[in-house]
Amino acid sequence: MKVVITGASGVVGRALVQAALAHTQHTLLLVDLLPPAEPLTDPRVSYTTADLLDYDVFLRLLQGAGGLVHLAGFANPRLASPARVCNTNTSLSYNALCAAAEAGVSKVVLASSVNAIGGAWSPGEPQYVYFPVDELHPSTPSDAYSLSKQLLEQQAHSVARAHPWMSITSLRLHAVLPRGQGLHIANAERARKDLWGWTDPAEAARACLLGLEVGWKGSEAVFVVMPTHRAGEEDAQEMRERFWPAVEVRTGSGRLEKEQGFYDCGKAERVLGWKAEGGKMPGGVEGAS
Structure with missing residues (x-):
């Protein structure tokens, strides 16, 4: 199957290309604004640079494709003005979806974010209602990036x-960073808004590939987050009591386990067959969230 990957030069894109070449027979068209620093010579891979805000360009690139993995866009709200972040991301995702539909592409995977419900980038306090957070949790985004991800999901539906x-x-997805680059946090308070989560690039890539193989029809949003937090030796229940004492814990015991993450990825297992392999935090330098 021909698979088009937009934003292919990013962290998730590079991991996805590696995984697709190792585990599938897909041919890959990699699309980004800039050419890759180190192009692959595999005959199944081709590259193009394109401005995907041009709908006709997007539509042309999808001709003959069976799958689309759309990763392009601003990765956080600090990269441009709020209006540019939101307008760019939502235009790119709607172009992706409409072009896929017009080109007959039946399998589409989109990079949303845990911030679709509001979180790390909220100018005030995120509105968490219960832990672990799942897909039924209310969405209350208050920044341009998070809003763009909520709109992406509504466009998909x-x-x-x-x-x-x-x-x-x-x-x-959540804090997809190359292994060893800023995953660990030195101070639990620094990542309290985003609940100390993380997604291994290889696991994000595996979820993308599984999304190209689903048998169901429709649109689903799923958390793809590792099952452990990234706050070192901190105890998850103690962090909840210290930073989010009013938030209900919905587990059988009413408590979080020491290394337990704050996101429930059960839906990803049900609809994708994705369950994190491993989950221990890799070694690396401590850094900011």
Whole structure:
């Protein structure tokens, strides 16, 4: 199957290309604004640079494709003005979805974010209701980036309703950083808003590939987050009591285990067959969230 990967030069894109070449027979068209620093010579891989805000360009690139993994866009709200972040991300995702539908691409995977519910980038306090957070948790984004991810998911639901032959998966990823680069945090308070979560690049890539293989039709948003937190030796229950004492814990025991993450990824296992392999934090230098 021909798979188009946008934003292919990013952390998730590079991991996805590696995983796809190792574990599938897909041919890959890699799309980004800039050419890759180290192009691959594998005959299954081709590259192009493109401005995907141009819908006709996006549509042309998807001709003959069976799958699309859309990773392009601003990765956080600090990279441009709020208006540019939100307008760019939402235009790119809607172009991706509409072009996929028009080109007959049945399998689409989108990079959403845990911040689709509001979180790390909230100018005030995020509105967490219960832990672990799952897909039924209320969404209250208050910054441009988080809003763009919530809108991406709503666009996906809308396009899937209009084109019931499509399978669209929005992956709510979290702090996807190369191993050893700023994953550990020196101070638990620094990452309290985003609940100390993380997603290994290889696990994000595996979730993308699984999204290209689903048998169901429609649109689903799922958390793809590692099952452990990244706050070192901190105890999850103690962090909850210290930083989020009013938030209910919905586990059988009413408590969080010491290394337990604050996100429930059970839905990803149900609809994708994705469950994190391993989950221990890799060694690396401590840094900011």
